[in-house]
Amino acid sequence: MKVDVIGLNKPKIVILGAGYGGIMTAVRLEKELKMDEAEVVLVNKHNYHYQSTWLHENAAGTLHHDKTRIPINDCINKSKTKFVQDTVVEVKPDEKRVILENGELSYDYLVVGLGFESETFGIKGLKEHAFSISNINTARMIREHIDYQFATYNNEPEKKDERLTLVVGGAGFTGIEFVGELANRVPQLCAEYDIPREKVRIYCVEAAPTALPGFDPELVEYAMNLLESKGVEFKIGTMIKECTPEGIVVEKDEKVEEIKAATVVWAAGVRGSGIVEESGFETMRGRVKVRKDMRDPNRDDVFIVGDCALIINEEINRPYPPTAQIAIQQAQTVARNLASLIRGEEALETFTPDLKGTVASLGEGEAIGVIMGDKKLFGKTASMMKKVIDNRYLYLLGGVPMVLKKGKLKMF
Numbered sequence: 243m244k245v246d247v248i249g250l251n252k253p254k255i256v257i258l259g260a261g262y263g264g265i266m267t268a269v270r271l272e273k274e275l276k277m278d279e280a281e282v283v284l285v286n287k288h289n290y291h292y293q294s295t296w297l298h299e300n301a302a303g304t305l306h307h308d309k310t311r312i313p314i315n316d317c318i319n320k321s322k323t324k325f326v327q328d329t330v331v332e333v334k335p336d337e338k339r340v341i342l343e344n345g346e347l348s349y350d351y352l353v354v355g356l357g358f359e360s361e362t363f364g365i366k367g368l369k370e371h372a373f374s375i376s377n378i379n380t381a382r383m384i385r386e387h388i389d390y391q392f393a394t395y396n397n398e399p400e401k402k403d404e405r406l407t408l409v410v411g412g413a414g415f416t417g418i419e420f421v422g423e424l425a426n427r428v429p430q431l432c433a434e435y436d437i438p439r440e441k442v443r444i445y446c447v448e449a450a451p452t453a454l455p456g457f458d459p460e461l462v463e464y465a466m467n468l469l470e471s472k473g474v475e476f477k478i479g480t481m482i483k484e485c486t487p488e489g490i491v492v493e494k495d496e497k498v499e500e501i502k503a504a505t506v507v508w509a510a511g512v513r514g515s516g517i518v519e520e521s522g523f524e525t526m527r528g529r530v531k532v533r534k535d536m537r538d539p540n541r542d543d544v545f546i547v548g549d550c551a552l553i554i555n556e557e558i559n560r561p562y563p564p565t566a567q568i569a570i571q572q573a574q575t576v577a578r579n580l581a582s583l584i585r586g587e588e589a590l591e592t593f594t595p596d597l598k599g600t601v602a603s604l605g606e607g608e609a610i611g612v613i614m615g616d617k618k619l620f621g622k623t624a625s626m627m628k629k630v631i632d633n634r635y636l637y638l639l640g641g642v643p644m645v646l647k648k649g650k651l652k653m654f
């Protein structure tokens with residue numbers, strides 16, 4: 243089946259992926275373009291957009307995934323954007339074509355926003371035996387798996403304590419946020435399945451010499467003290483050497499230790515979608531080092547947005563970490579630049595991130611963060627700020643109705 247759309251000589255823009263970068267590009271284009279200026283097609287694997295920044299809550303079971311996902315038709319104006327539900331298999335940039343699982347599309351302009359994948363850095367057994375928080379499906383699987391371990395524990399003649407041992411690989415942003423949710427979820431699970439709390443172990447293993455590398459030390463200390471008070475055991479400066487069906491093997495100061503655990507979640511690395519690399523784009527860990535106007539360095543008709551794009555922070559000459567915050571801002575530049583190209587304007591806008599701050603949640607009602615350059619936030623204030631950030635995104639996506647439907651409205 244050919245899923246092409248007949249464009250009446252209008253330039254055709256195809257957007258791949260309806261994550262933060264892709265869906266915001268589509269929504270902004272609806273505002274930037276007049277009705278007859280271009281034909282816009284948005285392609286996504288599922289018929290819903292999801293907020294990747296909430297997936298750790300879905301994985302821990304503290305937030306239902308239906309809150310995280312939003313039907314794409316609720317985000318776009320169908321008279322302006324055509325939605326194609328399909329899986330992208332390959333991009334053929336030299337032929338201006340996209341191969342889908344069930345057809346193909348041609349384009350005049352392409353926006354690649356296929357997001358991130360887990361990066362295991364070649365650590366033995368991680369791909370095979372560890373979970374990763376990558377999308378709604380993996381988050382749902384982690385939640386179900388943990389529930390199953392707790393449910394099984396009291397039904398075996400010989401109790402297996404490893405069923406109640408949870409290991410999180412990485413104490414970076416995602417790892418810490420996930421551990422925070424687990425620390426809140428475990429007491430609920432213990433009550434539900436009649437398990438003494440002291441039987442459950444939550445380990446957070448980090449190779450770097452500190453948790454949350456790059457964060458302010460005072461905030462890191464706050465986060466670790468809080469999580470430890472909820473029973474999280476940190477293993478900092480500790481390398482995961484291997485993941486096995488039984489658990490993990492770690493090494494610290496040349497001492498090797500095995501931790502038996504039925505649940506290992508790897509949260510220490512991401513890379514751009516493999517499809518970008520496999521389609522012949524020049525990448526570094528799946529990310530294309532884009533031009534200042536967000537286009538591929540070798541192709542004037544291809545924009546890359548979100549986690550598939552690599553942009554350099556020139557102040558420190560290092561890449562910006564991939565974040566939703568940046569993906570959303572990039573989408574606005576990409577939409578404006580597409581409108582300029584379609585109108586034959588040559589000067590395109592340069593993308594410059596306008597970082598508002600970083601806030602990491604530590605479970606319901608608790609967070610840490612830095613906003614406005616150097617203002618530190620702790621506890622309930624930081625948690626409230628996190629919800630404000632989340633609700634602001636929903637407002638940008640679909641106005642007040644979207645905030646009321648999907649927002650986090652319980653602020654305290």
Ligand code: FAD
Pocket residue numbers: 258259260261262263264285286287288290291292293294295296297298328329330331355356357358375376377416419515517547548549550564565566567568569601602
């Ligand atoms: P994504 O949001 O990953 O979207 C990609 C889209 O492409 C998805 O809809 C996917 O279904 C679709 N897709 C993928 N492959 C295909 C295919 N082959 N065919 C069709 N469709 C496809 N960032 C922050 O700024 N703040 C935070 O607090 C924060 N917290 C995070 C917490 C967690 C647990 C995680 C995992 C990430 C967090 N991030 C945070 C990072 C942030 O989520 C990413 O940077 C952001 O999602 C990138 O947006 P994107 O549009 O590039 O990709």
